[in-house]
Amino acid sequence: MSKSQFALYIHIPFCVSKCSYCDFCSFVPKLEQVTTYISALKQEIESAKEKTKGRQVSSIYIGGGTPSTLPAGAVEEIMACVRKNFDLVENCSITIEANPNSFDSEKAKEYARAGCNRLSLGLQSDNDKILKVLNRAHNFNDCVNAVQFALNNNINDINVDIMLGVPQQTKRDLEITLQKVIDLPITHISAYGLICEPNTPLTNAIRQGKLILPSDDEAVEMYDYTVDFLAKHGFKRYEISNFAKEGYRSAHNMNYWKRGEYLGLGLAAHSFYNGTHWHNTEDFTKYLQNPTNCREDIEHETIQTAKEEMIMLALRTTDGLDIEKYNNTFSCDFLQEYKSAINKLLENDLIQIKNGVVRIKNLYISNAIIAEFF
Ligand SMILES: C[S@@+](CC[C@H](N)C(=O)[O-])C[C@H]1O[C@@H](n2cnc3c(N)ncnc32)[C@H](O)[C@@H]1O
Ligand code: SF4
Structure with missing residues (x-):
């Protein structure tokens, strides 16, 4: 394996x-x-x-x-x-x-x-x-x-x-x-x-x-x-x-x-590892004093934050959000869960759903579109 x-x-x-x-x-x-x-x-x-x-x-x-x-x-x-x-x-x-x-x-x-x-x-x-x-x-x-x-x-x-x-x-x-x-x-x-x-x-x-x-x-x-x-x-x-x-x-x-894990090392570096987000201190002196113990803003992900993150990150890309992957990861039904946001965005021609993938039509305004899901 x-x-x-x-x-x-x-x-x-x-x-x-x-x-x-x-x-x-x-x-x-x-x-x-x-x-x-x-x-x-x-x-x-x-x-x-x-x-x-x-x-x-x-x-x-x-x-x-x-x-x-x-x-x-x-x-x-x-x-x-x-x-x-x-x-x-x-x-x-x-x-x-x-x-x-x-x-x-x-x-x-x-x-x-x-x-x-x-x-x-x-x-x-x-x-x-x-x-x-x-x-x-x-x-x-x-x-x-x-x-x-x-x-x-x-x-x-x-x-x-x-x-x-x-x-x-x-x-x-x-x-x-x-x-x-x-x-x-x-x-x-x-x-x-x-x-x-x-x-x-x-x-x-x-x-x-x-x-x-x-x-x-x-x-x-x-x-x-x-x-x-x-x-x-x-x-x-x-x-x-x-x-x-x-x-x-x-x-x-x-x-x-793709919401893969990453370990950030060094001043102010961000990490997402073992289901937890954090960043190292941004204070140079503090980092030098204790580089192995300087984590701040430690947040353990919940199902809800993980879902939101997957949506937000995937919709930034042209690959879009794979609905089956989302449903399998969270044992749920994306189309049902976000029915009203999806309907609104489809009516306004802002997203496209094709072959089980959701994509934003105009990535320039992606922040505003992604906000509709939250
Ligand atoms: C952190 S820099 C690292 C690369 C290198 N230090 C440099 O600037 O050539 C990475 C890139 O972020 C972009 N960047 C930094 N601040 C930005 C800002 N306020 N708005 C848009 N792009 C920014 C720049 O294009 C920069 O090349
Ligand atoms: S000040 Fe910022 S943008 Fe300029 S070189 Fe340094 S990191 Fe890059």
Whole structure:
């Protein structure tokens, strides 16, 4: 019998500078903070060995922050610790995030030696004016070079992140970015609509009228254009913001959307393991003091939360919600249970039910549609 599997997320909370829109748990560190963090992280990895005994890691995602800001040798050191303490499936998908300007030939070599076989690059835009609004310290050429460094080292599965709906971004700007991105030899694109996170410099500048967001109509137009354009060029959407060439969906993210288990290690990392959700502390000092005992917001799932989560996650994807799978998992009747929401959404032509699968027709407004179920 095959061993049960879970995914592993490792958080690296460091960046070279802070982008104007970002509220991820990341900061610009001092060198000694990096060294102490790696020791604490290794301690946490070692302590997780016991509770994952008899199970296998299906995918690994080293994210951040910006893992590529780590000093030479750190990723190899972390991955050696991971291999020593966990049982990885054969051909485990191992992704590492990088910024185009903190990734070079030496890092590509190191990541390949560490077993990383997928790279995720945060480009956001090819346009210097927009990169400046976002406070990004790289240009498009850095991204072209980064892709080449990865390919030279047989890291062939490459994602590029871009952003839509940024102040000063016109549809024409986006068209140019998309054209340049699809011309790169990459396998995956994540296209995120800008989320105006509270208290970030970008959101404050918008509030003060110093920067103006594209209108809702313009933002919808940008999203629809992205979906059509990428499909025409072989990048098929499989989740609201994710597009892949055939066979290159992100295994790690697919596990999230299928409600698979994942263990998050490092500052602020989120986990869903053995029917429990939690996240590690976001307080750097607290994490360093006690990396093996810093869980917060521990929540044991109930049948109701599990049901809601399955609906919410599945409806984000183009695979949709498999009614039979839902019914078998929870020994119930989905169509009966959500009869009134389903009827309302069908009458308004917002969902489709075909061959036992529920799908949202327009994923751009998926949040509002999913809310109808709760
Ligand atoms: C946490 S970052 C990690 C990658 C790397 N640090 C970088 O920025 O290049 C992952 C991606 O999230 C997206 N992101 C972060 N904050 C966002 C926001 N407020 N709205 C939309 N997308 C955001 C960006 O596209 C970014 O590339
Ligand atoms: S580099 Fe990535 S994680 Fe760091 S501040 Fe920018 S968007 Fe956030």
